[in-house]
Amino acid sequence: MMVAGGYKAIGDAYYVEVFDPWPPCVGDHYFVTYGYYNVSPGHHTHWNDYYDVYYTGGP
Amino acid sequence: MYRLIAAVAVVLVAFLQANAQEGALPLKKIEAVAAAALETFDELITEENYGPMGFESPGEVKAASLGTPMQVFTVRLDDLQKYEAGADPDTLLSGGKEVTYPVLVGGKVRSSITAVEVGGNWEAVSFGGSNLAKGLSVTRDVSAESTGFAPASYFEVRVPALNLHFLAHRSDEGTLMLTPLYDDRLYGFEAGVTIPADQVFETLLPVAKEFEDAPG
Numbered sequence: 321m322m323v324a325g326g327y328k329a330i331g332d333a334y335y336v337e338v339f340d341p342w343p344p345c346v347g348d349h350y351f352v353t354y355g356y357y358n359v360s361p362g363h364h365t366h367w368n369d370y371y372d373v374y375y376t377g378g379p
Numbered sequence: 380m381y382r383l384i385a386a387v388a389v390v391l392v393a394f395l396q397a398n399a400q401e402g403a404l405p406l407k408k409i410e411a412v413a414a415a416a417l418e419t420f421d422e423l424i425t426e427e428n429y430g431p432m433g434f435e436s437p438g439e440v441k442a443a444s445l446g447t448p449m450q451v452f453t454v455r456l457d458d459l460q461k462y463e464a465g466a467d468p469d470t471l472l473s474g475g476k477e478v479t480y481p482v483l484v485g486g487k488v489r490s491s492i493t494a495v496e497v498g499g500n501w502e503a504v505s506f507g508g509s510n511l512a513k514g515l516s517v518t519r520d521v522s523a524e525s526t527g528f529a530p531a532s533y534f535e536v537r538v539p540a541l542n543l544h545f546l547a548h549r550s551d552e553g554t555l556m557l558t559p560l561y562d563d564r565l566y567g568f569e570a571g572v573t574i575p576a577d578q579v580f581e582t583l584l585p586v587a588k589e590f591e592d593a594p595g
Contacts (some may be wrong), residue, residue, distance in 0.1 A: 335506070337428075342542045343510075343561045344395050349431035350507025351423050360495060360504075362474060363453055364539065 324357070404450065404478065409501050413445055413480045413492050416503030420482065420492060423506055433482075433490035433509025446481035446488065447530050449515060452547070456540035457578065459587040468555050468576035472536065479505075479535065481512050488516040511544065514560040518546045518571055522558055536576075540590060541583060547576070 323339040334354040341347050359365045401546060421440045428439045450565035453474040462471060476496035481488045491512035493505035523530045528548055536547045536557060545557040555576035566582050568574075 328423060330419060335417075335423060338507075346510050346535075347511045348508045349428065350505055352501070352506075353504045355497070355502075356495065356504035362455070363477075 327354075388588055393566065394456060404476075405501070408450070409494050410445065410448070410480075411568050412494050412501045412503055413448075413478075416492050416494070416506070417445075417482070418508070420490075420506045431509075432507045434484070435489075437488065439484050440482070443482045443484050443489065445492070446483045446516070448478045448480045449519075450475055450534040451477040451479055451493070452534060452536050454536060454538045454580075456538075456587060456590060459538065459540075459583060460590075462580050462584060462587075463583050464584070465577070467582050471576075471580060472555075479512070479515075481516055488513050511560075514544070515546060518558055518560055521571060522548065522573065538583065541586065543583075545579070 323341065324336050325339045328335045328337065328351065332346040335351040336354055336357040338350050338352060338357075340350065351369065357366070403565055417440070420443070424432055424434060424440050424560065426437050429435075429439070434440055451474065452472040454471045455473055458471050458473065461531075462468075477493060478495075479491050479493045481490055482490040488509075489512075490507055490509040491505075492503055493508075494501050494503050496502075518528050519533045522528075526548065533546055533548045536542065536545045538545075543563070544560045546560065547555065547557050550556055556573050556577045557579045558573040559570055562568065562570050565586070568579075568582075
């Protein structure tokens with residue numbers, strides 16, 4: 321699971337900006353093509369999207 | 380000049396040996412794709428994201444070059460769940476049609492570009508991942524110094540379902556060896572400490588069998 325924080329269009333290509341929380345307390349930041357985000361056969365496939373996520377706890 | 384040609388030849392031979400198990404990769408073609416992708420990388424970098432993407436300034440990527448590539452293999456959860464102690468760990472490696480290049484500035488790893496084969500063509504699909512790129516590079520440098528193997532003979536093994544990344548190489552006897560990039564108390568892995576792959580997979584087996592591959 322990863323966090324998609326935005327996207328960028330370059331020409332006809334779309335790139336998804338990813339905030340990967342792994343490893344804990346370190347994480348990583350990268351862009352992937354929309355095609356790779358959607359599916360890479362034998363590796364991963366697009367599953368569920370969760371959006372409008374807000375923190376509702378205390379300070 | 381002859382030294383440079385000899386050095387390039389040594390790197391190329393070592394890399395081809397590393398990926399011989401899955402058939403030789405079209406390294407020249409892949410490298411051309413990755414080199415062209417540096418321009419795309421430049422367009423993705425902004426004032427806001429250059430730091431998290433691994434660079435020290437927004438313009439640094441213009442001076443970037445590619446380092447020694449690393450082929451990437453995956454261990455699928457369904458295969459791991461069927462693994463039996465004592466079996467050949469090589470049977471768990473799948474993929475291999477993925478190559479990650481460190482992106483260097485001034486000889487130091489800043490970030491990475493990953494190319495994969497899609498429908499018979501190679502495409503650059505991922506830009507960034509600086510912490511993973513640096514972790515792989517440092518672990519490879521330390522291991523290569525210890526083993527005496529060429530850096531290009533190393534590759535990466537991922538277990539995506541369990542969020543595990545290993546640097547991989549083969550011992551002189553051909554045994555698949557894995558080096559965890561991070562400490563992991565759950566499995567007792569220590570970053571940088573190399574373990575035979577069969578021991579790693581046997582350690583992961585109980586957790587893998589309990590694991591349901593669903594994001595929730």
